[in-house]
Amino acid sequence: MDKSVTDCISQGFVVTCEHGGNLIPLPYQDFFHSYQAQLATHCGFDFGALLMAKELATALSAPLVAATVSRLLVDLNRSVGHPRLHAEVIRRLSVAARQEILQYYYQPYREQVERLVRQGIAYHGLVIHVSSHSFTPELNGKIRTADIGLLYDPARPGEADLCGRWQFALKRCAPDLKVRRNYPYLGKGDGLTSWLRQQMPPGTYLGIELEINQKHVIRAGQAWPNLRKVLIESLGQTLVSQCYGTSS
Incomplete structure (x- = not known):
């Protein structure tokens, strides 16, 4: 991001990617022989989410916490006790x-994210957490009607304002993109951001889930790199407008 952005930023950032890969660690591979097809699909991981997270972290000079263990082993974006925390074979x-799976893969990830958020709050007073995800273009025969989703808790004005500004900036940068808020999921549902909202003092944490339609990830040519660039540039514009209090 350019100097006009970095000069006015007063809050900290943390970038995460809970579904960055489809790795099954060696001790559990025998359980997943019949899951190879699922591992290669959205059931196994979020296409493009890890690359997006890495580029966001670089642009924001933010710490990145990312996982490449498949969500089928353990879903780092679900609470303990959630029915889809593990694939059926693990349940x-x-x-x-x-x-043991929670001890080695789930708890260290959650603890690292929480530690970085708390460190950012202690230093800056406010942390913006961007969690990078992607979604399948069609689910259960229903076409998803968005290119980008911005997920947040509507009861938290800071998150609503940030997503409204980001949506506006995206429309200005790329008018053809369909950007929806709290779609295709609800930002207040079970997830890492919801959990962190409960852990942090009020007014110190903004948790945003970025959801990208995977149809953009799999396209050939410059479409996917260009979209990543637009997302980063529009976030920079969002932060400048938020910093100077200009209208979105």
Whole structure:
């Protein structure tokens, strides 16, 4: 981001990617022989989300926490006890085996994110957390009607304002993009950002989930690199407008 952005930024940033890969660690690979097809799809990971997260973190000079273990082993964006925390084959394992997975893959990730957010709050007073995701263009026969989704908790004015500004900036940078808020999921649903909102003091944490339609990720040529560039540039414009209090 250019100097006009970095000069006015007074808050900290953390970028995360909970579904960055489809890796199954060696001790669990035997359980997933029949899941190879699913691992290669959105069921296994979020296409493009890791690359987007890396470029956002670089642009914001922000720490990045990313996972490449498949969500089928353990979904880092779900709470413990959520019915889709594990794939069915893992849900059939003993309590001790599932606790081991949480101990080695889930808890360290969550603890690292929480630690970085708290450090940012201690230094800046406010942290913006961007969680990078992508969504399948069609689910259960229904076409998703957005290119970009910005997820937030409507009860938190700071998050609503940030997403409104980002949506406006995206429309200005790329008028053909369809940008929707709290779509295709609700930002206040179960997830890492919702959990962090409960852990942090009021007014110190803004959690935004960025959702990108995977149809853009799989396109050949410059479409996908250009979209990443637009997302970063529009976020920079958003931060400048927020910094100077200009209208979105």
